[in-house]
Amino acid sequence: MVKEKDFKKCDQAGFCRRNRAYADKAAAAGSTWAAPYSLHPDTISFKDGQLQAVILKSINDADTVRLPLTVSFLESGLARVTVDEEKRQNKDIVLRHDSIARKERYNAEELVIVGGTTLDKEAKVASQDTSSITVQYGPSSNFQALIKFSPFSVDFQRDGVTQVRFNEQGWMNMEHWRPKVEKKDGEADAADGEVSTGEDESTWWDESFGGNTDTKPKGPESVALDITFPGYDHVFGIPSHTGPLSLKETRGNADGHFSEPYRMYNADVFEYILDSPMTLYGSIPLMQAHKKDSAVAVFWLNAAETWVDITKSKAGKNPNSLGSEAETNTHTHWISESGLLDIFVFLGPTPKDITKAYGELTGTTAMPQEFSLGYHQCRWNYVSDDDVRDVSRKMDKHKIPYDVIWLDIEYTDEKKYFTTDKDMFGDLKGTGEVLDQTGRKLVVIIDPHIKNAGNYEVVDQLKEKNLAVRNKENSIFDGWCWPGSSHWIDSFNPKAIEWWKGLFKYANFKGTMENTFVWNDMNEPSVFNGPETTMPKDNLHHGDWEHRDVHNLMGITFHNATYQALLSRKPGELRRPFVLTRSFFAGSQRYGAMWTGDNQASWDHLGASVPMILSQGISGFPFAGADVGGFFGNPDKELQTRWYQAGAFYPFFRGHAHIDARRREPYLAGEPYTTIITAALRLRYSLLPAWYTAFFQAHRDGSPIVRPLLWTHPGDEAGLAIDDQFFLGETGLLVKPVVEEGKESADIYIPDDEVYYDYFTYDVLPTKKGKSLSVSAPLEKIPLLMRGGHVVPRRDRPRRSSGLMKYDDYTLVVTIAKDGTAEGELYVDDGDSFDYEKGQYIHRKFTLRDGVISSVDAEGRAAGSVKPGAWMKQMKDVSVDKIIIVGAPAAWDKEEVEVETEGKKKTVPVQYVKGKSGSYAIVGGLGVPIGADWAVRV
Numbered sequence: 001m002v003k004e005k006d007f008k009k010c011d012q013a014g015f016c017r018r019n020r021a022y023a024d025k026a027a028a029a030g031s032t033w034a035a036p037y038s039l040h041p042d043t044i045s046f047k048d049g050q051l052q053a054v055i056l057k058s059i060n061d062a063d064t065v066r067l068p069l070t071v072s073f074l075e076s077g078l079a080r081v082t083v084d085e086e087k088r089q090n091k092d093i094v095l096r097h098d099s100i101a102r103k104e105r106y107n108a109e110e111l112v113i114v115g116g117t118t119l120d121k122e123a124k125v126a127s128q129d130t131s132s133i134t135v136q137y138g139p140s141s142n143f144q145a146l147i148k149f150s151p152f153s154v155d156f157q158r159d160g161v162t163q164v165r166f167n168e169q170g171w172m173n174m175e176h177w178r179p180k181v182e183k184k185d186g187e188a189d190a191a192d193g194e195v196s197t198g199e200d201e202s203t204w205w206d207e208s209f210g211g212n213t214d215t216k217p218k219g220p221e222s223v224a225l226d227i228t229f230p231g232y233d234h235v236f237g238i239p240s241h242t243g244p245l246s247l248k249e250t251r252g253n254a255d256g257h258f259s260e261p262y263r264m265y266n267a268d269v270f271e272y273i274l275d276s277p278m279t280l281y282g283s284i285p286l287m288q289a290h291k292k293d294s295a296v297a298v299f300w301l302n303a304a305e306t307w308v309d310i311t312k313s314k315a316g317k318n319p320n321s322l323g324s325e326a327e328t329n330t331h332t333h334w335i336s337e338s339g340l341l342d343i344f345v346f347l348g349p350t351p352k353d354i355t356k357a358y359g360e361l362t363g364t365t366a367m368p369q370e371f372s373l374g375y376h377q378c379r380w381n382y383v384s385d386d387d388v389r390d391v392s393r394k395m396d397k398h399k400i401p402y403d404v405i406w407l408d409i410e411y412t413d414e415k416k417y418f419t420t421d422k423d424m425f426g427d428l429k430g431t432g433e434v435l436d437q438t439g440r441k442l443v444v445i446i447d448p449h450i451k452n453a454g455n456y457e458v459v460d461q462l463k464e465k466n467l468a469v470r471n472k473e474n475s476i477f478d479g480w481c482w483p484g485s486s487h488w489i490d491s492f493n494p495k496a497i498e499w500w501k502g503l504f505k506y507a508n509f510k511g512t513m514e515n516t517f518v519w520n521d522m523n524e525p526s527v528f529n530g531p532e533t534t535m536p537k538d539n540l541h542h543g544d545w546e547h548r549d550v551h552n553l554m555g556i557t558f559h560n561a562t563y564q565a566l567l568s569r570k571p572g573e574l575r576r577p578f579v580l581t582r583s584f585f586a587g588s589q590r591y592g593a594m595w596t597g598d599n600q601a602s603w604d605h606l607g608a609s610v611p612m613i614l615s616q617g618i619s620g621f622p623f624a625g626a627d628v629g630g631f632f633g634n635p636d637k638e639l640q641t642r643w644y645q646a647g648a649f650y651p652f653f654r655g656h657a658h659i660d661a662r663r664r665e666p667y668l669a670g671e672p673y674t675t676i677i678t679a680a681l682r683l684r685y686s687l688l689p690a691w692y693t694a695f696f697q698a699h700r701d702g703s704p705i706v707r708p709l710l711w712t713h714p715g716d717e718a719g720l721a722i723d724d725q726f727f728l729g730e731t732g733l734l735v736k737p738v739v740e741e742g743k744e745s746a747d748i749y750i751p752d753d754e755v756y757y758d759y760f761t762y763d764v765l766p767t768k769k770g771k772s773l774s775v776s777a778p779l780e781k782i783p784l785l786m787r788g789g790h791v792v793p794r795r796d797r798p799r800r801s802s803g804l805m806k807y808d809d810y811t812l813v814v815t816i817a818k819d820g821t822a823e824g825e826l827y828v829d830d831g832d833s834f835d836y837e838k839g840q841y842i843h844r845k846f847t848l849r850d851g852v853i854s855s856v857d858a859e860g861r862a863a864g865s866v867k868p869g870a871w872m873k874q875m876k877d878v879s880v881d882k883i884i885i886v887g888a889p890a891a892w893d894k895e896e897v898e899v900e901t902e903g904k905k906k907t908v909p910v911q912y913v914k915g916k917s918g919s920y921a922i923v924g925g926l927g928v929p930i931g932a933d934w935a936v937r938v
Contacts, residue, residue: 359702439803
């Protein structure tokens with residue numbers, strides 16, 4: 001179990017403690033609290049959708065600190081509020097300890113933001129007086145920002161109703177620069193020229209924890225702000241943490257509240273505890289607030305250590321009322337150690353509006369390698385080339401599909417990356433060639449720590465080229481990780497990335513080939529002998545930025561470096577990378593997949609994986625998974641089986657285990673478990689066309705791949721906090737994994753009055769809107785429903801890997817809605833190259849209406865508008881072979897139906913089956929090209 005004492009609580013992080021105390025002081029003062037931040041009206045200017053002004057912070061009766069304010073109104077409908085500090089901005093400060101660190105506040109925009117920041121030149125000042133200014137903006141000009149001058153606050157309104165409020169409680173706090181004055185013994189600390197404020201100054205200038213001392217050359221520099229969501233009962237996001245999807249309150253003594261704020265400080269928290277606000281491996285500071293038919297969000301763009309408190313209050317005509325008169329307000333308090341105060345505000349009004357705008361801002365999920373949606377077989381560690389080949393052979397013997405086998409750190413020569421153990425992995429390329437025969441891939445681990453050892457060319461180059469992270473003395477930082485003494489690549493440095501790219505060339509990374517891909521672990525970064533198992537905050541990165549300023553970006557910069565390295569490993573090769581990362585930040589979705597880290601083989605951890613993955617999806621990083629079976633420990637056969645059934649519906653599906661865990665490849669489970677696990681894997685593979693289409697939709701508009709009810713049914717208030725069931729993309733497939741021992745039924749909440757069918761039997765289920773349906777779920781069955789009104793593409797022929805399915809025919813499952821209609825999509829491309837950017841893809845829309853099932857180009861592209869490349873030419877021979885119409889009316893009870901395609905008509909046979917509750921029809925032998933227009937008529 002993780003040692004919690006090795007990681008800070010809020011009162012052990014000086015800036016968190018100070019800001020919480022500041023908030024408590026303001027709350028205690030109540031209406032007498034005088035917030036010291038006021039906007040100076042004479043400094044206001046507004047031009048082309050951007051307001052600029054200066055906020056004055058009063059520090060005593062006579063002195064003020066100037067804080068430049070920029071409020072940008074964007075064409076996307078977002079508003080951005082940025083507050084800087086003039087003295088630091090102008091580098092008009094002196095650093096202690098002769099530090100060469102940068103003097104400015106860090107702006108994370110360059111590494112995170114990729115679009116969506118074009119100013120809305122139609123935004124206009126709607127009104128202004130001596131106390132406030134109101135700006136009208138948004139695509140329909142129905143958004144307003146009411147900026148009050150003294151004390152400074154901002155109300156963000158939609159149609160005149162406040163949705164988000166900044167500094168309502170007066171907790172805004174920007175710790176300004178002041179020189180350190182050395183005091184004589186017994187003399188109280190105070191900055192030069194200032195009278196002591198009575199604040200806790202004990203951690204302003206240095207701070208120790210766990211035997212490490214942070215020298216803080218810039219002194220105190222935290223930023224904090226209270227953000228209120230009036231009328232909103234639920235807030236979601238800010239992954240990654242364990243606990244429910246709907247975030248808990250963090251103050252107060254009520255049952256179920258946390259006593260600590262949610263923390264975002266990427267760290268190696270192995271064998272983490274559940275139901276905790278404790279930091280984990282990655283962080284995305286995007287928080288959404290939801291209520292019936294309304295969603296808003298804030299994105300706190302700051303890469304330093306950040307804590308978030310959440311509390312709730314009742315407001316209304318009668319605060320004690322349990323009825324509609326009393327609304328819930330959710331109050332949040334954001335606290336970061338350094339950097340700018342930089343916040344984007346999303347006014348929705350739908351969850352889809354938020355994810356779309358966030359995707360424009362930080363990028364959408366990368367279009368993946370198709371193989372990466374299959375099953376990945378991993379453990380720490382497969383011990384040799386022979387071991388890898390034996391596992392692959394036994395998977396085939398037992399007819400268990402898989403796509404990728406993984407190598408953890410032991411494949412290297414004494415933990416030296418870009419080398420292999422010559423005794424155990426002396427024929428890595430031969431292993432890759434064996435895998436390639438069945439379309440399979442190899443993933444090898446590469447971490448950011450480079451072993452500090454003699455006769456190791458990689459570390460020699462790192463030192464010679466001065467591309468490593470430096471310590472506060474500006475010397476190469478030396479820390480401890482798996483190899484022992486290690487140095488870390490400074491992946492913020494463009495020159496370091498160029499060097500890194502060269503290491504992955506096939507000629508340099510011996511044994512790798514075209515089917516080799518990469519896993520980035522330990523990139524928080526994990527430093528075994530560092531403070532909180534990571535780097536000292538006064539380390540230095542490219543540009544002389546302190547590590548404290550950029551800590552949460554370390555993972556994304558390393559992920560990006562490896563992504564860039566895989567883009568072209570030999571001249572003329574340009575293929576989509578696959579890179580798994582453990583550490584992440586906003587924008588990491590552009591580079592690959594993540595997983596939830598070192599979980600445990602327990603039922604609780606299986607259950608916790610579902611809300612964790614859903615949280616990732618609504619926060620813009622949907623290519624997410626958890627170690628199937630649990631990393632630590634040994635799952636019993638029932639737990640392992642249920643975990644595979646759940647994992648079949650993770651976007652990233654990998655079985656993984658610790659080096660001390662027993663071998664647990666699926667074929668070792670024994671009967672009936674191996675057969676049941678194999679069925680779950682085959683279900684995943686049959687649905688790969690639907691999964692790939694969902695990934696395309698995520699790539700296109702930022703939508704989640706697995707979707708909680710808050711996203712699919714935002715108008716159903718009772719479903720907003722449900723986090724143990726979800727839909728797969730736009731397929732209407734509703735799954736609720738069984739996550740409790742001995743459980744043989746599942747209660748599935750039904751959010752609408754549409755018809756639902758059992759996926760496996762096609763039976764109509766007795767559902768009722770707003771009620772839970774109990775379905776039988778013996779060990780061999782996954783609770784999986786189909787919502788009426790959808791078309792689900794499948795490939796039903798069992799294969800050993802997705803690569804072998806590439807040119808298989810399709811089956812369409814049409815689930816008829818109550819109104820007799822259905823529709824769905826299929827997107828397919830070569831799954832490997834970037835040719836889809838040149839139009840080399842098939843994107844079909846399937847529709848059932850008035851008894852006719854039809855296929856047309858989803859984007860209205862005319863036939864022949866794109867000259868087909870090699871892949872599209874081969875796809876001409878791929879057909880829709882079968883259509884299953886679930887809920888088929890009696891009109892389908894006939895011997896044959898007419899099919900029309902490419903100007904030709906024919907008839908094909910129909911099999912009509914009357915079930916216990918509902919009927920279905922199977923139309924077989926269609927043979928209509930998947931890329932052509934066609935129609936099937938009753």
